[in-house]
Amino acid sequence: MALALGGAILPFPNVAYSQTLPAASGPVVHKKNLPHTTHAPSTPRTATPKPRIENVIVTSERRAQSAQNIPSSISVISSKVLENRNINNVFDLQYATPSLQVQPSYGSGQYTYTIRGVGFSGYSSNNSPTVGIYIDEVANPVPFGINGMMFDMQRVEVLRGPQGTLYGRNSTGGAINYITNKPTDTLKGGIAAQYGRFNDTKIDGYISGPITDKLRFRFATETQQGGAWQYNPEARESLGNVSRGAARLLLDYMPSDTLKFEYNLHGSIDRSDANGVHAWTPITSLSKTDPIQVSPDRYATTWGTSPAFAKEIGISPNTTPFSHIDTGGTNLRMEKKLPGFTITDLASYDYMQRNEYDNFDDSSLSLADVSFKTRASVFSNELRFSSNTGGRLHWIAGVYYGHQWLNDRYQSGFTNLYKTDGDVRYSQVVNTISGFGQLTYDITPKLHIVGGFRMEHESRHLDNVYAHYIVNNVITNPNNYVGQRTQSYTLPSAKFSIEYNPIHNDMAYFTFSKGVKSGGFTLYNSNNVAAMTEPFKPENLFSYEIGNKIIIPKYNIRFNADFFYYDYFDRQVQAETVNPNTGGIGIYVNAPRSHEYGGEYEFEWSPIPGLNISQSGAYVTGAYDQFTEVTGAIKGSDGLYTARVENMAGKGISVPHFMANGSVDYTWPIGKYNLNTGMNYSVRTTNWSPNPVDTIAGYTLWGAYMSIAPRQGHWKFEAIGENIFNKQYDVTRGYFVSGDYIGLAGRPATWYVRVRGDF
Helix, strand or coil, rough: CHHHHHHCCCCCCCCCCCCCCCCCCCCCCCCCCCCCCCCCCCCCCCCCCCCCCCCCEECCCCCEHHHCCCCCCCEEEEHHHHCCCCCHHHHHHHHCCCEEEEEHHHHCCCCEEEEEEEEEECCCCCCCCCEEEEEEEEEECCHHCCCCCCCCCCEEEEEEEEEECCCCCCCEEEEEEEECCCCCCCCCCCCCEEEHHHHHHEEEEEEEEEEECCCCCCCCCCEEEECCCEEECCEEEEEECEEEEEEEEEEEEEEEEEEEEEEEEEEEEEECCCCCCCCCCEEEECCCCCCCCCCCCCCECCCCCHHHHHHHHHCCCCCCCCEEEEEEEEEEEEEEEEEEEEEEEEEEEEEEEEEEEECCCCCCCCCEEEEEEEEEEEEEEEEEEEECCCCCEEEEEEEEEEEEEEEEEEEEEEEECCCEEEEEEEEEEEEEEEEEEEEEEEEECEEEEHHHEEEEEEEEEEEEEEEEEECCEECCCCCCCCEEEEEEEEEEEEEEEEEEEECCCEEEEEEEEEEEECCCCEEEEEEEECHHHHCCCCEEEEEEEEEEEEEEECCCCCEEEEEEEEEEEEEEEEEEEEECCCCCEEEEEEEEEEEEEEEEEEEEEEECCCCCEHHHCCCCCEEEECCCCEEEEEEEECCCCEEEECCCCCCEEECCCEEEEEEEEEEECCEEEEEEEEEEEEEEECCCCHHHCCCEEEEEEEEEEEEEECCCCCCEEEEEEEECCCCCCEEEEEEECCCCCEEEEEECCCEEEEEEEEE
């Protein structure tokens, strides 16, 4: 923070500003007027120093432009940072960008994404996340379908705030865009092998180049194995081994200068262990007077289930928890440039399946064991038109269609606790169609306005929902069934921005945006499936953001800061409802109104050649304004249940109030070689929750990096340390059954060595 403030108040005199210079350029050298004589001495040419603060080009607005010229909060994680920090999946991204929080739902293979405190918590697969995930502009709204490996990446763009006017799917939290490396004009290739603590290994490679003068290709692949960092003290077995493989083939075909085809074929196979949770207090689910004692070791976890549940899901009672997620798909992007505008069509199809067995109770008993068997597919097509000429007006417009199919079976083992097991089955179809457009108009060279609008219609059909309880292979509630539920909406999203460039390389902006997140259905175990599947409404978020982005070439500084305020309507919250005959039912409800506010900063500085300092941080807070929540069921003397309610107005939302990340690295020239060393950190304060058992204590993680490579060569040796001070912490906490409070530990200190070769 001190570095950021120091950068903000550095003196500006003698900084050369010119409206014709590209952002982040070096100092301007002006020719002086010489006397008109043949004997005048010539003026020596002065080389323009190469800028040490990179001007990053992004495509978050559906066209290539500097991130400094986008009137919203955006972080760009380069391929260099991804490599130096050993960021392998979306979970690791949260330690390299402000305001992003990623949590495994109860430790399962499905993640919850939260940006600026806006997130949707749930382990079922049928509801859309608040943060849109895109790979080369293709959206995947199935939460478990985008947890795969990140390999051969050019960069990752993280956008904060509501999105929708330019994206295939609406979202209230933000968007994460993966941008892969593209085929090259010349033949190139590379391979890297990595080994780490717990026998963690990773091998990745690529080959890229031309096939003909019009056709190029790129093939990339990666495999990860090993890495078991948890253990079962009863069974004396380890847990956490990874076994994954993925590949991607890209083909670019350009039959002419105005026509281009980009084809993407990709797939992944995952046969990894699941995460193991640890109970952090004695387990009182079976008996409050004689609780089950648990290990104080965060990395110790116990599993096992009843023979009955094991038979129902097709495993043995002592099977190691596993998370098997397979994905595959293809997409085709076609682009035709015409006089005045460009036509782009992006069609995609993805299929994914999840087969997972988790133990959510940290015991060998059948208290809270779960199994997921899910298949899903997503087809989408986006047709858009965009201007490609100069002038004051730039525009983009298009239509989007998406079709999502999902079939899910979610089973629960409660044999030792409730003397029964749960079995929930259903299928779901979602159809989305929308029209969108956005204009940018340059009022003057320094003043610009942006306006965007999207109208979206979505229909969601839930079919053949069974929520059965099973005792001794017999269904005890066969009539607990709903044939169909439907929900649809037609809602707008919008954006309006004003940009002002008071001086070169500086942009101040104000942005208003409205985002929408789909409604959905709760799908848990319940003896009243009719009440459980009552749809919850879409949520709407109105965002007001002001910010400033500046690069100071003379001092090699970039400093971006923003402040935001959210007005949140019908926020989707995990709570309860009460049925008079059966009691409490877990369900998603809508909190009528809440608010959030905060700010973020990003600071980069290269005070001397070779030294780079990067810092970022975020402060977020908020509270409910109107919300009466059911917090339990009270059984009366007549045997009927009534709701226990609590007024949540004024109570805070669940979010770490402060998060920060930073790094410092220096390149040492040693003869023909460069030695690069660096350290990084990530800190977040306590994530307070209205329910104390969901509160996650704050923590700080430190990492280190070292590499050596010839300045003119094709190899590189790297060493990486994560959590080098061996901080013990949890990344999620909660409970699946009352009296069994669990957490998922973060990884202990881990080191890696990597060797890379390129040609």
